[in-house]
Amino acid sequence: xxxxxxxxxxxxxxxxxxxxxxxxxxxxxxxxxxxxxxxxxxxxxxxxxxxxxxxxxxxxxxxxxxxxxxxxxxxxxxxxxxxxxxxxxxxxxxxxxxxxxxxxxxxxxxxxxxxxxxxxxxxxxxxxxxxxxxxxxxxxxxxxxxxxxxxxxxxxxxxxxxxxxxxxxxxxxxxxxxxxxxxxx
Numbered sequence: 803x804x805x806x807x808x809x810x811x812x813x814x815x816x817x818x819x820x821x822x823x824x825x826x827x828x829x830x831x832x833x834x835x836x837x838x839x840x841x842x843x844x845x846x847x848x849x850x851x852x853x854x855x856x857x858x859x860x861x862x863x864x865x866x867x868x869x870x871x872x873x874x875x876x877x878x879x880x881x882x883x884x885x886x887x888x889x890x891x892x893x894x895x896x897x898x899x900x901x902x903x904x905x906x907x908x909x910x911x912x913x914x915x916x917x918x919x920x921x922x923x924x925x926x927x928x929x930x931x932x933x934x935x936x937x938x939x940x941x942x943x944x945x946x947x948x949x950x951x952x953x954x955x956x957x958x959x960x961x962x963x964x965x966x967x968x969x970x971x972x973x974x975x976x977x978x979x980x981x982x983x984x985x986x987x
Contacts, residue, residue, distance in 0.1 A: 831924040831946040835966045838942040839973040843984040845933040849904050851980050853877045861976040892916045906930050921954050922947040943969050
């Protein structure tokens, strides 16, 4: 059994390696939304594309530039990167806290310039990858965050739909980029 400590959230993730079918025991904030897309490309191609942080501006409609805070171009647990949002006025820093190869990436939002982290301090995004066939992969993005304050509940009410639409647009753009890259080979 392995224990993984996450100092930012004081969370513990327990993985039982002796029983591969067991689910991980972990604490997440409450579930808020889920978006998905099926990409006509092998799981390995989708995973490889998703692991490269420098590709984020190629598919994320709101990101024009990514700074590699830790100097690493590829995702790994603990790696942070800063996304510059279109319009040049705002940034957000994201940090990958868990990666299960070819299966899952868990990302948190430690800081931003537009105030989300002050209101939704435990905002967590879980992206999962599932092979459907040799040439098709399902990608799901789930959003988790607590709404303990009145401000957080109001923000959730106002922004939940926009978060869902923006995430779906990002998934659709990633699908187009990955399928385009695979068909060019």
